[in-house]
Amino acid sequence: MKKLSCALGLSLFLLAGCGTAEESTEANPAEAEAVKEVQQENYETASHETKVNGNTESNDQMTKEKAADVLSQYKDTFMEVINAGPELEEYESKEEIIQHFSTIMTPEYAESLADTYIREENGSLSVVATETPLWLREDQSYTLTEVSEEEYEVIQHINNQLRGRKEVTFTLVMEDDTWVVGKVETRNAEQEDKYKAGSDDRVEGDMNHK
Structure with missing residues (x-):
């Protein structure tokens, strides 16, 4: 009889606890709304981490x-x-x-x-029978420069047998949450090298003269 009373008391205690939890949830709609807002915020944050050209990371x-x-x-x-x-x-x-x-x-x-x-x-x-554009050579050095949050420039000096030494600037821009190529500009780097060499010679000559 004593065991039966204990079991009955424990059951009533558990039922009372469940009822209290339900009443707490129903009695605090503001708390439930706050939880919902946090879940929505977490979802939006995760959604911002989209796939960019095969890589999942922040754009x-x-x-x-x-x-x-x-x-x-x-x-x-x-x-x-x-x-x-x-x-x-x-x-x-x-x-x-x-x-x-x-x-x-x-x-x-x-x-x-x-x-x-x-x-x-x-x-x-x-x-059209003509030369293709110059491509980035990943096995050679190149620089990456941030122009803005949605625009970057990749610059590389390329030696081409037919075209000579070129400085190629690849502009990457963000469109619809995806990085794409916006333009590619090529200029003659040999003239720039000769100009720099000439400037160095003049500076050295001025120093020797002094």
Whole structure:
């Protein structure tokens, strides 16, 4: 009888505890709303960590490795079209090629490349016989410079047998939470090297003269 009374008392205690917990939740809607807001904030923070060109990390954290990955995709996307030539029968229009380029380039730059390298005549497409753009050489040194939170520049000096020594600036911009190539600028680095060498000679001569 004593054991039965203890068991009955324990059961009543547990039931009372459960009822108290439910009453606490129902009696404090402000607390429940606060929990909901925290959960929503955590969700939004996690959502901001989106996939950028295959890498899951914060979009504003550009690195040399990520920049090289974007420029590698840029090269592959462009060469996929060029290697399908010279006659591009699998593409129905230049606009389709521009859309393909735009997966890793800004629409403006994609259109510029299509106008330079793709010929459209009598409803047919073909590749223009000319040199391809200069690509980033990952095995050689290059610099990464932040222009703004949504724009970076990758600069590299490249020795090309036909073009000579060039300084190439790849501009990467953020569009729709994705890093893409905005433009590529090339200038002659040999003239700059000669100018620097001449400046050094003049400075050395002035010092010897003194």
